[in-house]
Amino acid sequence: MRFFKRLIFKLYVLFLMAFTIWYGYFMFPLIFGFEGKEAASTSLLELGGAEIETEEERMFAKLIKEQTQTSRTDLGYKLIEQPYIEGRFHHIGFELQEDQASICVRCHGNVPHDESREIRSFLNMHAFYLACETCHVAEDDGTDRQYRWYNKDNGEVVPNPVAFRDIEESYRTESASFYPTYGNYGAKISPGKEQGGAFAFIHGTKEMAFVERFISEQDRLGPEQKSQMKQVIHRKVSSDPIVCKECHNETDQYLPYAELGYPRTRVGELTDTSVVNMILKYKEFYIPSFLSPGTNDEGK
Amino acid sequence: MALTGFPEPAPAGDELNCVLCHKHRGLSRIDENGKFRLFYLNQELFDAGPHRRNKCKDCHSDIDRIPHKPAKKVTCTQQCHIVEPSGNVKFSHQSIADTLATSVHSSLDAEGNPKPHHEDYPGCKDCHDQPLYRPLSVYKGEVKPGITARAISRCKSCHTSGDFAEDFYEHVTSRLHKTRFPMETIEVCAKCHQDPDFRERHELDDVVTTYKQTFHGKLIALGSERTPDCLDCHVVPGENTHLIEAQDQPTSSVNKANLSATCRTSDCHEKAGAMLAGFQTHVTYDRDKYPLQFYMLMFFKALMAVVLYFFLTLIFLELLRRLFPRFAFFKDKEGNTPHHRIRNKKPEA
Structure with a gap:
């Protein structure tokens, strides 16, 4: 009994000694402040580079330093938390669910298209609900190819988005205060095939593990090995994508919209003249002058 | 509309059906820089502010085709289609720009020449994102945030056409209090005034950090809306919020001669004595600029460190003794410490 009493006492003393040391450590920055740390973190020297001289270097250092910034707008009756984008005027309203499951996004990011000035934003828009391999699919016979939605968090097959119900409802509702959200479904469409009685995406967990391994090991690879591995990673995709009119046409669409849960009205919208004409007549499609009353020289 | 092939009815301010594309959250790109x-437009939030009465083309006036090329930057001073009711003229923010041009934030000096680092001076979008209404429901003496059908029902009994009653009510009740939560105002100022590079270029103190250390700053951090933010003290009295003057200007609200009056406005410390404003509000501890404050801070830091760590060391050694009560660096042949020898020493006969 006496032994246990002494043991408890010793443990108690040890705890107090540890607390005393922690308290001294905790109080140090509170007494001596944090001055200078903020300025130092913006230096490229931390990145092994030279002093910041150009705007590009400044942006690079800033991007490395910053996490995704958010802003809060308190309206009293409603709190809006949204991503902060420097220089943006219009409110965004909500965060996008990041795609954690795509092997392409791991390197190419969420906004990968930048070559074609005319349509790059549209292509990036599609990248929020279509997996890269949906359009950039490598050539095969395509006979048993199927499409499913996958969860952006874990890559698993999920049911068709419930957000489509809101979108369909919005076509029936006259109320101006009903605003469905387009494109933020928490899921993406991706191709796959039945294998052994179960559906499997062409990019699955095995491919993701391969990419993760490549990213972690690439510093140790030689230039030829890197090229070889990149070729293997990209073997199921093609740089020649499906073109717009293969989905946006009135007769034969590349994607099975109805099977993927797209409501009837939305399918009509995607395949009728509003979108199709815009694609076909891009250069000639001008806003008529009657939409700008009193300004005869506006519009063409 | 039929000619353009747009089947979907566009919202009121969107005659051109821009949201056909811009309703998609992912419409985006990385620009050349x-x-x-x-390029996403949140229609719900757009409709929650005064700009909802504008058409897209009122601001983005260079867009003349769909899809369009990269649009030019919007000029806030251009006239829009809204007729300003008090003067019956087309509305423009030009008067605000004129006020800003006479303030400390103007990029031009008194002679009209660019100031050093003139690119640092703010334009409209540097401080403003799209304004949103913060309406109040006022009904039978009860005030609640937001708008209710009950609060507006009396307006609508006469003003029945269109959304006039809603627009007017929301606009006016939003103006009965701050249209931004104070912490948001502070964060707007902090974008420049807390940036170390910016402060170095313009030789400015870190006024935002020092403000946050004050009683006012802490109250706002705790959620108060009745505590002064940057604008409450720095805007020239009676002027619009865009007229902020340098401290050395005779009419500046923070000029030494006016500071006391600024603190004693009817909304703040009305009955306080003149000495209320006798302290240095934004205390920075720069050794060259404020040596007295710097060395006083150093003294108090040193004092606190010495006192704290002295007593922490004392406590730690005391605990160590409790852990090893018989430990000693020096012991005699019988294993007694000097302390034991003294305690066990028999008195001499």
């Missing part, structure tokens, strides 16, 4: 550009 590496900046992320998002």
